[in-house]
Amino acid sequence: MMINxxxxxxxxxxxxxxxxxxxxxxxxxxxxxxxxxxLSHIMQLESSIDVLRSRLWALQEFQDxxxxxxxxxxxxxxxxxxxxxxxxxxxxxxxxxxxxxxxxSLAALLKLTQQHMSSPPQRGITSARGMLTxxxxxxxxSMSEDLTSLQRLVIDSLAEQQSQILSxxxxxxxxxxxxxLLVTMSTLKAFRESLHRMKMGISKLSQGDLDSHxxxxxxxxxxxxxxxxxxxxxxxxETTIRKEALQGEVAAQTKQLxxxxxxxxxxxxxxxxxxxxxxxxxxxxxxxxIARCQRTQMHAAMLFIDLDKFKQVxxxxxxxxxDKVLSxxxxxxxxxxxxxxxxxxxxxxxxxxxxxxxxxxxxxTIVIDKIIRQISxxxxxxxxxxxxxVSIGVAMYPRDELTRLSLIKVADDNMYQAKQVKGNSHRFTxxxxxxxxxxxxxxxxxxxxxxx
Numbered sequence: 001m002m003i004n005x006x007x008x009x010x011x012x013x014x015x016x017x018x019x020x021x022x023x024x025x026x027x028x029x030x031x032x033x034x035x036x037x038x039l040s041h042i043m044q045l046e047s048s049i050d051v052l053r054s055r056l057w058a059l060q061e062f063q064d065x066x067x068x069x070x071x072x073x074x075x076x077x078x079x080x081x082x083x084x085x086x087x088x089x090x091x092x093x094x095x096x097x098x099x100x101x102x103x104x105s106l107a108a109l110l111k112l113t114q115q116h117m118s119s120p121p122q123r124g125i126t127s128a129r130g131m132l133t134x135x136x137x138x139x140x141x142s143m144s145e146d147l148t149s150l151q152r153l154v155i156d157s158l159a160e161q162q163s164q165i166l167s168x169x170x171x172x173x174x175x176x177x178x179x180x181l182l183v184t185m186s187t188l189k190a191f192r193e194s195l196h197r198m199k200m201g202i203s204k205l206s207q208g209d210l211d212s213h214x215x216x217x218x219x220x221x222x223x224x225x226x227x228x229x230x231x232x233x234x235x236x237x238e239t240t241i242r243k244e245a246l247q248g249e250v251a252a253q254t255k256q257l258x259x260x261x262x263x264x265x266x267x268x269x270x271x272x273x274x275x276x277x278x279x280x281x282x283x284x285x286x287x288x289x290i291a292r293c294q295r296t297q298m299h300a301a302m303l304f305i306d307l308d309k310f311k312q313v314x315x316x317x318x319x320x321x322x323d324k325v326l327s328x329x330x331x332x333x334x335x336x337x338x339x340x341x342x343x344x345x346x347x348x349x350x351x352x353x354x355x356x357x358x359x360x361x362x363x364x365t366i367v368i369d370k371i372i373r374q375i376s377x378x379x380x381x382x383x384x385x386x387x388x389x390v391s392i393g394v395a396m397y398p399r400d401e402l403t404r405l406s407l408i409k410v411a412d413d414n415m416y417q418a419k420q421v422k423g424n425s426h427r428f429t430x431x432x433x434x435x436x437x438x439x440x441x442x443x444x445x446x447x448x449x450x451x452x
Contacts, residue, residue, distance in 0.1 A: 003220045006187040010180055017176040024169040028162060035158040041081070045099070048078040049143050052106070056136045060114065068114060075110060079103050087092065095150045102143050109135055194222035201229055210237040271345045273323055274330035282344030282355060286404045289342065289356055293397060301364045302352040304393040304411035305371070306419065310349035313386055321381040329388060332374040337367060352408065361396070361432060368392055374423045391418040392426035402427050439444045 055071035058064075082100055113132055195213050204212035212233060214226040269281035279283060286302075293300050307329060314322030326349065333351060334343045342354040353369055371390070378385035393415030395407040414427040427433070 003187060003191060003222070006183055010183055010187075013176050013180045013183070017173055017180075018177070020169060020172045023034075024165055027165050031158060031161050031165070034156055038154045039151065041084070042079050042147055042154065045078070046144070046147050048074065048081050049140060049147065052078055053140050056140065060133045060136070068110075072110060075103070075106055077315055079107075092150055092153050095146045095153070098146050099143055099150075102139050102146070105139050106136070109139070190218040190220055191222065194218055194220060194226070198222060198226060198229070201226070201233075205233060205236075210240060254346065271330075274327050274345050276330050276334065276351070277342065277344035279344065279346050282342065282346075282354075283404060285342050285344075286354055286407075290397065290402070290404060298357040299359065299399075300354060300356040300397040301358050302395040302397065302407040302411045303355065303368065303371075304395070304408065304415040305351040305353065305366075306391045307349040307351075307414050308389045308391055308419065310388075317381050317384070317386070321386075324381060325379055325386055325388070328379050329375055332377075333371055336371040336374040341367075352411070360398075361428070361435060364394060364396070365426075368394070368426050376424070389422075389424045391415050391421075391424075393418055394426060394428045394432070396428070396432055399432060 004290065019249055052071070052074040055074045058067045059071045072422050079100075082103060083098070109132055145380045194217070197217070201212050201214040208231060214229055216223045216226050230316045269278060270276065276282075289300065292298070307325075310322070310325065317325075330343070330345065330351065331355070337343065337355065340356060342356075344352050346352055353367075355364060355373075358364060371392070375388050375390055393411040393413065394409035395401060395414065397407060401407045410429060414429060418425040418427040424437055
């Protein structure tokens with residue numbers, strides 16, 4: 001049974017029990033009102049009998065017409081109230097009949113009293129007056145006793161009716177409570193079992209167990225939820241499998257894309273023939289290096305290298321051999337510098353090298369000599385060999401210039417001055433060259449002094 005249906009049943013039972021209680025209270029109130037009315041009539045009858053008793057006493061004492069009239073009026077009021085009184089209990093009919101009969105007897109006695117009022121008064125219990133008085137007292141006393149019995153019957157009837165109503169109500173409440181308890185316990189048991197299975201299934205799923213399945217025992221709302229959960233778990237498992245396959249594919253594609261990106265980046269930043277930085281990539285590297293030198297107050301040097309008479313080699317031996325000469329020269333050039341230095345090809349047979357850090361000019365001279373030694377060995381091109389010489393222009397940072405374009409221009413100008421000399425040569429700016437010459441003179445003098 002669905003939990004919703006069980007709850008509706010419990011609601012219906014609760015409403016039934018509540019209605020039963022309300023009807024019980026309403027019935028008890030109605031019975032109490034009716035019995036209160038009956039008791040009120042009895043009290044009114046008792047009051048009328050008391051009034052009639054007092055009038056009869058006055059009548060016997062005074063034998064007066066006015067008192068007789070009052071007595072007759074009191075008797076009529078008693079008769080009227082007896083006629084108005086309505087009693088529900090069957091046993092009260094006998095008592096009300098007796099009361100009416102005794103009231104009729106009082107009426108007959110009052111007529112006899114009225115007839116004897118004209119005769120001389122007599123005394124004694126055996127006299128007519130004494131006998132009437134005795135009859136009046138007996139009748140009045142009998143009516144009082146009947147009223148007392150009537151009152152007791154009304155009260156007993158009220159108690160019996162209340163007891164019946166309460167007993168019936170208790171039985172209904174007990175039956176409804178038992179049914180409600182059974183339904184509640186059954187609902188609670190089904191709910192707990194279904195909820196426990198749901199919790200176990202969710203716990204397994206939270207631990208990554210996609211094979212978790214909730215067994216459906218009770219057909220209720222939680223069973224529907226369990227079916228939805230099982231369907232969701234199945235679809236989640238399928239989705240996870242597809243996701244893992246997709247992730248594997250994405251990972252493979254991403255890895256391939258990274259390789260391609262790195263390759264494209266390398267191709268974009270490096271010269272196809274020599275593998276050195278291209279002009280644009282070299283410029284970006286130099287801009288970064290200059291900013292670093294400005295921040296750290298380091299010195300650096302820009303070398304502008306040109307291969308002498310390369311055009312003749314390229315024209316005489318062909319472009320293939322010319323490319324071989326360029327790539328070999330670039331490889332030898334890069335092997336002559338440190339890994340922290342930057343090598344690039346501006347185009348044709350023109351190369352640039354950024355040396356960083358540089359402590360003094362002598363370090364630049366050492367690197368230049370090393371480059372010349374590395375490039376000088378002959379390069380085999382088919383059946384012939386090519387021996388290269390280089391012209392190198394040098395620009396010092398920050399002594400000569402502070403910007404990339406200015407440094408390249410200074411180095412380029414110095415390279416053209418170096419080309420004026422045959423063979424391997426290099427040139428600094430005049431200011432730097434004088435400092436180099438001065439240092440060489442000083443070192444020469446020191447050597448002569450040591451020899452002397």
